[in-house]
Amino acid sequence: MKVAIIDDEKAMHLIMKRMLGKIAEVEIVGSFKETRTAYSYLMSYDVDLIFMDINMPRESGLEFAGRLRESGKQMKIVFVTSHTEYSLLAFDVYAFDYIVKPINEERLYQTVQRALSGMKSEAIPAEDASPSIRVMFNCLGSMEMRSVQNELVKWKTSKSAELFGYLVMHRGRLVSRAKIIDDMFGEIPLRNGEIYLNTTVYQLRKLLNNYGLKGSLYSDSNHYALDLNQVRVDSISFEEGCKQMAVIDDAHIEGALELEQLYTGDLFGDREFSWARSEVQRLSLMYTSFTQRLCDALLVRGDAQTAVRLLMKLTVHNELDEGTIKLHMRALALMKNKESLNRQYIQFTELLDKELGISPSHEVTALYHDLMSMLES
Helix, strand or coil, rough: CEEEECCCHHHHHHHHHHCCCCCCCEEEEECCHHHHHHHHHHHHHHCEEEEEEECCCCHHCCCHHHHHHCCCCCCCEEEECCHHHHHHHHHHEEEEEEEEECCCCHHHHHHHHHHHHHHHHHHHHHHHHHCCCCCCCCCCCCCCECCCCEEEECCHHHHHHHHHHHHHHCCCEEEEEEHHHHHHHCCHHHHHHHHHHHHHHHHHHHHHCCCCCCCCEEEEEEEECCCCCCCCEHHHHHHHHHHHHHCCCCHHHHHHHHHHCCCCCCCCCCCCCCHHHHHHHHHHHHHHHHHHHHHHHHHCCCHHHHHHHHHHHHHHHHHHHHHHHHHHHHHHHCCCCCHHHHHHHHHHHHHHHHHHHCCCCCHHHHHHHHHHHHHHC
């Protein structure tokens, strides 16, 4: 996989090269301190994955990513930055991932492996890519598996469910026994962890065999992997749908509404696995960005009622997000509901003060006054 690095700090080039150099499948084909030379190179040569800072002189990483997308370039972009406030904007330019500095080597490795897995799946011939589905794994807002007859599959143990979710998250990649033991059984002595892993693998393999998935749980002396060709995973379907729906206009709204319904909650629901935190956050940001774009399209159409329903769901998801509150105020103004608009702004102001000790941004306040003036005229 060909990788490029774009960052105005020389130290970050050294750090990224050291970490990426440990991954055999990665070839660093270019490193740039500003976007002008990077753009010239990317217009002439193929690159699979870009690691890029957001705050750079003359042209930000977000602006540069937008320019790349406008030129038709579809390489994967990972933003590496100290600024968490840009996370939603990153997904607006179809970022593949968003990593906060200082960079964790394991987090970087997961991102690269996910990109590699996507490249491999894209290379599968169409006739081999969709064998008959045996089970459906719903891991957004829950952690349940169902047969094609919609029969709820009963997990042997909670650890067998966790192992299945863990291997699903790695999307067919080989994962070492040592890593699984450390991630899933790290709180107990190593010897006991090895025994528990063997028992859990046996339980999971037996369960999968009962549903026509014999051989789907691959293992050798040191690794495990899960073949997902006959498993439909809602989180993967949601992510692929978001990427395919780069533009949400009037012609795509119905499909976008169906896709939004897939996201019934955060990854793995109320089960908090330490090994899944970064993936939970990544999909959560993707959902927020996608739904905000969908609501914007609904408001352009004039369907404020549907937009408000989705925005209320988004508010529960993240009640402090300014992008959501701005869309919600626009929707209420479109409905000519002055009272609700006023109440919404006051509640948001009080919440910001209580939780963060700050006031709404100038943009939010200006929008509020503009909308109220429009309704009063």
